[in-house]
Amino acid sequence: MGIGNSLDQNLLDLNWNQVCQKYCLDEIYGVCLPAAPSLEKNTKYKPWRDICERLPELNKKKSIRSAIAGLEDISTDDIKDTKDQIAAVSMLLLMTNSYLFCDMENIPTEIPSHLAKPLHELTRQLKVKNSLGYVQLLYNWRIVNPKEPISLDNIDLRYSFTGLDDEKYFFMVSTCTDLLLAPMIRELIEAIQNASRNNNNLLLNNLTKVVELWKSVHAIMPEIHNRVDPQAFYNIVRPYIGGYHDTSMFPCGVKFGGVSPPSCCSRAEGGSTGNDPLYHIFEKALQITYKSPTGVAEAYKTGFIEPHQKLVADIESTSTIRDYIKETKDAELIRVYNELIDGYILFHTIHWTYIQRFILDNVPHIPKQMIKGQGNTPVTFLENKSKLLEESKIVLDSS
Numbered sequence: 001m002g003i004g005n006s007l008d009q010n011l012l013d014l015n016w017n018q019v020c021q022k023y024c025l026d027e028i029y030g031v032c033l034p035a036a037p038s039l040e041k042n043t044k045y046k047p048w049r050d051i052c053e054r055l056p057e058l059n060k061k062k063s064i065r066s067a068i069a070g071l072e073d074i075s076t077d078d079i080k081d082t083k084d085q086i087a088a089v090s091m092l093l094l095m096t097n098s099y100l101f102c103d104m105e106n107i108p109t110e111i112p113s114h115l116a117k118p119l120h121e122l123t124r125q126l127k128v129k130n131s132l133g134y135v136q137l138l139y140n141w142r143i144v145n146p147k148e149p150i151s152l153d154n155i156d157l158r159y160s161f162t163g164l165d166d167e168k169y170f171f172m173v174s175t176c177t178d179l180l181l182a183p184m185i186r187e188l189i190e191a192i193q194n195a196s197r198n199n200n201n202l203l204l205n206n207l208t209k210v211v212e213l214w215k216s217v218h219a220i221m222p223e224i225h226n227r228v229d230p231q232a233f234y235n236i237v238r239p240y241i242g243g244y245h246d247t248s249m250f251p252c253g254v255k256f257g258g259v260s261p262p263s264c265c266s267r268a269e270g271g272s273t274g275n276d277p278l279y280h281i282f283e284k285a286l287q288i289t290y291k292s293p294t295g296v297a298e299a300y301k302t303g304f305i306e307p308h309q310k311l312v313a314d315i316e317s318t319s320t321i322r323d324y325i326k327e328t329k330d331a332e333l334i335r336v337y338n339e340l341i342d343g344y345i346l347f348h349t350i351h352w353t354y355i356q357r358f359i360l361d362n363v364p365h366i367p368k369q370m371i372k373g374q375g376n377t378p379v380t381f382l383e384n385k386s387k388l389l390e391e392s393k394i395v396l397d398s399s
């Protein structure tokens with residue numbers, strides 16, 4: 001079966017190459033697409049690259065706004081490839097958030113047209129929200145030594161707001177998680193296929209491999225505590241991943257200069273790993289359901305590029321893994337399924353320690369019920385997520 005006809009085919013019939021082609025995944029790195037060399041080499045975009053490379057210095061001196069004012073309009077008509085579009089949006093968002101948040105005492109409410117117009121156009125083409133989200137991370141990483149395996153010490157940010165290790169490791173722990181879990185996507189899709197074909201042995205094999213992948217993630221997660229300083233994170237790094245949804249900071253949202261209609265304003269959430277499709281792929285494949293606060297799930301999806309939205313939707317409508325395992329009552333399958341939920345709970349339990357130390361401890365005077373993430377999720381939802389996940393375990397009736 002050739003790749004050419006994979007676009008119309010059901011997920012159950014696709015091999016891995018076809019899945020990657022259809023849903024814009026990298027065969028090795030999954031949703032975390034590696035750099036798009038064509039945009040890197042194109043001299044037309046050199047002015048953007050030059051600014052992105054100097055962001056730490058320009059942000060520190062608060063001279064980023066004048067550097068951006070000196071840019072000229074660059075038409076993005078020639079950027080047709082999805083990976084190139086993501087790469088360009090990533091650069092534009094790094095510049096935009098630097099422009100807005102380099103000086104928190106004096107935040108502009110309009111994005112200049114030479115950033116706003118290409119950002120508006122490319123995010124419209126990609127069908128993603130026009131504020132910082134996972135799209136920035138999808139592209140903003142690089143391998144240090146391609147001959148060595150992926151590890152926290154062998155990846156780095158491409159462009160940085162601050163140049164601080166506190167920023168680097170905050171982002172790189174989640175990027176490294178994505179890279180370590182990238183093989184999970186293939187295992188889960190094959191698991192969906194094997195469940196539909198009643199193939200218990202292969203299904204067990206797929207799910208056992210996913211359990212092991214999560215263990216490698218648990219092992220790197222404590223590194224945030226070792227490598228990121230909570231105050232540097234809260235006061236210096238976090239402001240740069242803000243959005244334009246806060247009504248006290250942006251009573252009328254943010255105006256996109258030069259974009260028609262002229263009143264075009266945006267009120268979008270900021271950066272959140274909730275926008276990372278990988279976690280949604282996992283939850284939908286395992287048919288994990290729980291009640292989330294109104295709007296959160298929808299807001300998360302606006303950060304996925306369209307092929308990733310489609311992948312999550314197709315997995316949701318196709319997977320019968322949980323139903324199948326319940327129905328077979330196979331003790332080994334139930335054990336491994338519940339072990340996967342336990343692994344995901346452990347991920348959330350460690351993640352909650354981040355929220356406590358890097359956010360709540362910085363604002364002890366504010367009740368946690370009033371605190372939301374940059375993506376607008378109430379932190380108390382994340383505190384309770386482990387309990388919600390417990391309910392997804394498969395418990396057979398004793399009758």
Ligand code: HEM
Pocket residue numbers: 170173174177224228233272273274275276279351354355358359372373374375376377378379382385
């Ligand atoms: C200093 C470190 C971190 C802090 C303070 C932090 C805090 C937060 C907050 C406040 C949210 C809610 C965001 C929103 O408003 O939508 C969130 C969501 C999330 N974060 Fe983190 N995070 C950190 C690092 C990480 C890392 C390293 C990972 C991945 C390895 C990660 C994975 C996630 C995921 C998957 C969500 C969505 C969770 C859900 O809605 O169930 N975070 N984080």
